Amino acid sequence: MAGEFDLWEEIQRQESKIQWLAGRHTDPVKRLRYLRKATAIKSRPKRWKTAALTMFLVLLIAPVYHATDSRRQTQPLMGREVPPPQFHQPPDQVAEVWLVERKAAYEVYSNGLRIETGNSIPHDKRSYASVSRSSGRLRTDGVQPAGIVYHTTESHITTFEEGNNARLQRVGQWLVEYVKRQRSYHYVVDRFGRVHRVVEEEYAADHAGGSMWADQDRIYLGLNHSFLGVALESxxxxxxxxxxxxxDAQLHATKVLTEMLRSKYGIPSGNCVTHAQVSVNARSYRIGNHTDWAANFPYQRVGLPDNYQLPLASMVFYGFGYGQEFVDATGSRMWNGLAKSEEHMRQSAAGQAISVPQYRTKLQQHFRQQMAELPESPGTGKLRTGRRTR
Ligand SMILES: [Zn+2]
Known part of the structure; x- marks a missing residue:
C-alpha cells in the first residue's frame, strides 16, 4: 500500500538524520536527551503510523545507548538489562609516594606531606562487605582501604588572619580532640594545612554512616570500613x-595526603569521592542523608578528575532517589552523575516495559534481599536497617 511505503521511507529518512545528529554528541547523556527529544512526534499522522514510528524509534534508542559502554557489563538481576554507565574514571597514573621519616609525633613523605601522629588511636578492626559486579557474589573479608570519602567538619570557623593565631590554633586543637573522642575520621586537615592522623588507617572510623559506592568491579556497602575518611576543617x-x-594550605595538604593514600593502597581516582555522593538513608531510600560537599568539592585542586561525573551505585543498582533538600544542597550545579543515574533508571524501566517507580521498587527489593544475606557485620552498619517503603 502506498501509505506503508511512505512510512518506510519516512522512517529511513528519520533514522539516518537522527543517527547522524546524535553522533555529534559525544556525551552519552546528552546523546540520549537528544534522541528522546528527536523521537517525540511533532505532527499528528494517523494513529497506526504514530504507533509504528514510535515503536521503531524506541528500538533505535537502545542500541545507541548500549554502544556507549564498551564493557557491556550487566547485573544478573532481571530480564532485559541496560548496562550500567561507566563507574570509573579513565586510567590514571598514581605517582609513587614513600615514607621518608617517622618520629614519635610525625611522619614525612617524599611528596612533602607531613602527618601529625601524636593523636592517633586504634578503633574497630576493618572488615568490609562488597558485591562483585560480575558474579553478584557478596564478600565480607575486605581489609584494604578501597577509597577515600571527603568531609567537612562542620565546626566553628573563626577569621583566618595573623592576629587570630592563638584562637585558630585552639579551635583546631579542640576539633582534633573531639574527632578523637568520636572516632569520626582517619584524618583531619586543619586550616593551616596541618594533617592530623586520628583513627589509624588499619582501623575503621565512624565517618560515613549509611553509605555505598561502586567502581567497575565491586559495590562497596558501608564505607566506614572500606573507605578512609578525610575531613577538612570547614x-x-x-x-x-x-x-x-x-x-589554600588545606587544599594543598589534601592533595598530597590523597597522593600518599592512593600510592600506598592503589586507590583508583574514581573511588575518591565526597560524603554527599555516598551517603544514603536506607529507611527512606533517599541519597544524601549527609550533604557535606554536595557541590563544589575542588576535585581539580586536590589532583583528581571531576568525580561529580560518576553515576551513583545507590540509584543505579538499588533504586534510591532524592528529595528537594538534596537539590537545594547541590545549588545550581546539578551533577552529571545524577543525570546519568536517572537516565539509566528510565532506560532500564523502559527496557522492561514498566514504570520508573515499579523499576525502583524492584531494585529496592533486591537491596533488601542482599542486606538480608549479609552476615551481621559492623561494616554494613546502618544499611541493614533498610525496610520496605512506598
Ligand atoms: Zn561527612
Missing amino acids: QTTPGADMAEGIT
Missing part, C-alpha cells in the same frame, strides 16, 4: 560556592 552553607573557611 563549614558548609547549602548551595554555596565553597565550604566556608577553606584555605
Whole structure:
C-alpha cells in the first residue's frame, strides 16, 4: 500500500538524520536527551503510523545507548538489562609516594606531606562487605582501604588572619580532640594545612554512616570500613560556592595526603569521592542523608578528575532517589552523575516495559534481599536497617 511505503521511507529518512545528529554528541547523556527529544512526534499522522514510528524509534534508542559502554557489563538481576554507565574514571597514573621519616609525633613523605601522629588511636578492626559486579557474589573479608570519602567538619570557623593565631590554633586543637573522642575520621586537615592522623588507617572510623559506592568491579556497602575518611576543617552553607573557611594550605595538604593514600593502597581516582555522593538513608531510600560537599568539592585542586561525573551505585543498582533538600544542597550545579543515574533508571524501566517507580521498587527489593544475606557485620552498619517503603 502506498501509505506503508511512505512510512518506510519516512522512517529511513528519520533514522539516518537522527543517527547522524546524535553522533555529534559525544556525551552519552546528552546523546540520549537528544534522541528522546528527536523521537517525540511533532505532527499528528494517523494513529497506526504514530504507533509504528514510535515503536521503531524506541528500538533505535537502545542500541545507541548500549554502544556507549564498551564493557557491556550487566547485573544478573532481571530480564532485559541496560548496562550500567561507566563507574570509573579513565586510567590514571598514581605517582609513587614513600615514607621518608617517622618520629614519635610525625611522619614525612617524599611528596612533602607531613602527618601529625601524636593523636592517633586504634578503633574497630576493618572488615568490609562488597558485591562483585560480575558474579553478584557478596564478600565480607575486605581489609584494604578501597577509597577515600571527603568531609567537612562542620565546626566553628573563626577569621583566618595573623592576629587570630592563638584562637585558630585552639579551635583546631579542640576539633582534633573531639574527632578523637568520636572516632569520626582517619584524618583531619586543619586550616593551616596541618594533617592530623586520628583513627589509624588499619582501623575503621565512624565517618560515613549509611553509605555505598561502586567502581567497575565491586559495590562497596558501608564505607566506614572500606573507605578512609578525610575531613577538612570547614563549614558548609547549602548551595554555596565553597565550604566556608577553606584555605589554600588545606587544599594543598589534601592533595598530597590523597597522593600518599592512593600510592600506598592503589586507590583508583574514581573511588575518591565526597560524603554527599555516598551517603544514603536506607529507611527512606533517599541519597544524601549527609550533604557535606554536595557541590563544589575542588576535585581539580586536590589532583583528581571531576568525580561529580560518576553515576551513583545507590540509584543505579538499588533504586534510591532524592528529595528537594538534596537539590537545594547541590545549588545550581546539578551533577552529571545524577543525570546519568536517572537516565539509566528510565532506560532500564523502559527496557522492561514498566514504570520508573515499579523499576525502583524492584531494585529496592533486591537491596533488601542482599542486606538480608549479609552476615551481621559492623561494616554494613546502618544499611541493614533498610525496610520496605512506598
Ligand atoms: Zn561527612
